[in-house]
Amino acid sequence: MSTPSVPPAPHVLVADAPEAVDVFRRALTAPFELVPVENLDAAKAALQAGPALVVCGCHFDEGHMYDLLRHMKAAPALAGTPFMAIRSLEGELDDALYESVKIAVRALGGNAFVDLLRWQRKYGPAGAGHRLTQLVASLAALPHGDSANPMHSRT
Secondary structure (H helix, E strand, C coil): CCCCCCCCCCEEEEECCHHHHHHHHHHCCCCCEEEEECCHHHHHHHHHHCCCEEEEECCHHHCCHHHHHHHHHHCCCCCCCCEEEEECCCCCCCHHHHHHHHHHHHHCCCCEEEEHHHHHHHHHHHHHHHHHHHHHHHHHCCCCCCCCCCCECCC
16 A cells, blocks of 8 residues: 655745744744745746745845836746735834735735734734745645736735
């Protein structure tokens, strides 16, 4: 009798500072193959591997989060790759800033924005980690040919 094979963990490109990548990794409750990059050029190069999902921090490479998202949506081969913006360092955003980032990410074609510190306050660390893991898994499972995926808005 053969043992069932375990599917490989989804390949997730994480564009952020090393300390933010560590916070993201620790918050996840399931394994993902995380590929961290610290700058826009490295992110563009890593996109060639075809990640299942791109997670990008709000302060990525001195504010290049939106540049990375625009680059992805302008390239036909990348336009369908899901994109999730995240904020995991420096305190949670106030309500107005939170909404403005969420709206901007959606307007540029992104799929989700997570203020992890807000989620941790609202749901507790374990609940936030569970929600984050579910969101990452669902975005990574989206078909890459569908660039018009609805943005997940879990607040």
